[in-house]
Amino acid sequence: MIKKYILLPLLLIAATFVYAQPQRKVLLTLKKGEILYYAEYASNMRINGHKFTCILNDTLNDKKIFIHNGERKVTASEIYAYNINPDDFNKCVFEYYNNIKGTDKQQHYLSLYGVNYGPYEGIGYYYETDKYNDYTKQTNIDYALPHEFSFTLMGEDYFHYEDGSILDAKETRYEYQSPNKQHEIHIDHSKRFVTLDDRRFIIPIPMDGNCSKYDPRVCLFDDGTCFYEQTCEMTPGIKTFQFFITPTAIKQLIVGKEYYDFDKHQVLPYKKDADYSGSIDYMLWPYERLGWDYKNHELVTTYNFTLQDKSKRHLFIANWKYDYVLIDGKKYGKHCPIDAFYDEDTNAFAWTTIEGNEIVLYTFDLN
Known part of the structure; x- marks a missing residue:
């Protein structure tokens, strides 16, 4: 009986120790000569159903590779991603080109x-990535006219044009x-x-x-409402005006205070500090967590992260100068x-x- 009582606490301690370790999942195995290209990585910021995209640089063949959830979708001389959607490749927007040999x-x-x-x-394509995600709700006709x-x-x-x-x-x-075709x-x-x-x-x-030098941007919807944007030369400088037109009225949007929601067809108040957690996370955003520094006389990207859970009782810290992360003061990885x-x-x-030739996702359960 004594042996059983001694064994039980040991098993409980061992079980607790294993449970507290982060879970490791390989997202992508890089081939020889492949490296992550300019930190072009995006996650959908959730663990269940986690998905990701990235662009690789094939240094041996001087090519770029668009990766979508482990699949090599496009290989080209250069790739420019305008809209990244980790959940659906067919909702991505990107440009690519191939060099013509001998020219x-x-x-x-x-x-x-x-x-x-x-x-x-x-x-000539004029999108910017931050106009697609939910971090900054800005009135932008590009969203409606991809x-x-x-x-x-x-x-x-x-x-x-949008209609072809x-x-x-x-x-x-x-x-x-x-x-x-009704309006x-x-x-x-x-x-x-x-x-x-x-x-x-x-x-x-x-x-x-003076509006003569700039073409208007027009988005006319099936319900007869219209978003209208016009850029003009002013004294001084250049200014862009945005309007929402209905069959009965026209409204000018107040920049910085309201925006036009192209999904709801409504003018809504702009919320600067809205919580968009769980949305798409681009590794280059927010800029506060990235920097530049010198290591071994070479310019390197510096990564720094500070996270807390919803209870504010747990703390995650990572700093590019350290080869591990801290969770509640304990080292992992x-x-x-x-x-x-x-x-x-x-x-x-x-x-x-990034561990050797693997891009790896770790998860640490706080429950």
Whole structure:
């Protein structure tokens, strides 16, 4: 009986020790010569169903590789990711090109939500990644018109509109239809008036603004509402005006205080400090956790993380100068992470490391 009583506490201690260790999962095994390219890594910031994307640099073949959840989707001379969606590859937006052997030219391609365009001699696409995610809710017509871009063929520049129409880049478009073809909007050549269906509206732009050099950005929806953006030369500088037009009224948006939600078709108050935890996390955001420093006379990216759980009783700390992480003062692992987050659904810390030829996800249960 005495032996049993002694054995039971030992088993409990051993079980507790194993339970307290972080769980290790290999996300990707790199091939010879492959390295993570400029920290282009994104996570969906959750442990259950965790997914990720990244771009690799194949240093042996001078190629870039777009990785989506362990699958090598695109290999090209260069890749530019505009919208990263770890859950669905067909919701990613990216541009890539291949060099034409024996020339200084390239073949450019654009992939927009599963629709592929190209090859072109060049592409002009104006998205920025932070306009897609939920960290900064900003009024931006690009969100609603992803299929608008300029391109070059046989030395001439063209513009591709959302509805598939193509105009010479020197032309200005003045007529638009809603996707269901039930509504039309006409823009006056002065860019001071618009006619939505049969109702005319004055665009309230100051008279000293010169709008002739900038084409309007127009998004007309099936319900007959319209988002309208116009850039003008002012004294001094350049200013962009944004409006929401309904069949009965026109409203100018107040920058920094409200934004247009393209999903709800509503003007909503801008919340600077809104909580977007659980959304997409780009490793280069927020910038406060990244820096630059010299190590062995080489410029290196520095990673620093400080996380807490929802109870504020647990603390996760990582610093690029240390080859481990601290959780509640205890050391774990042998590498500084390149990314880290707290998952509220599972009440756990998670962090990503590069270990030799493996990209690894660790999770630490706080329950």
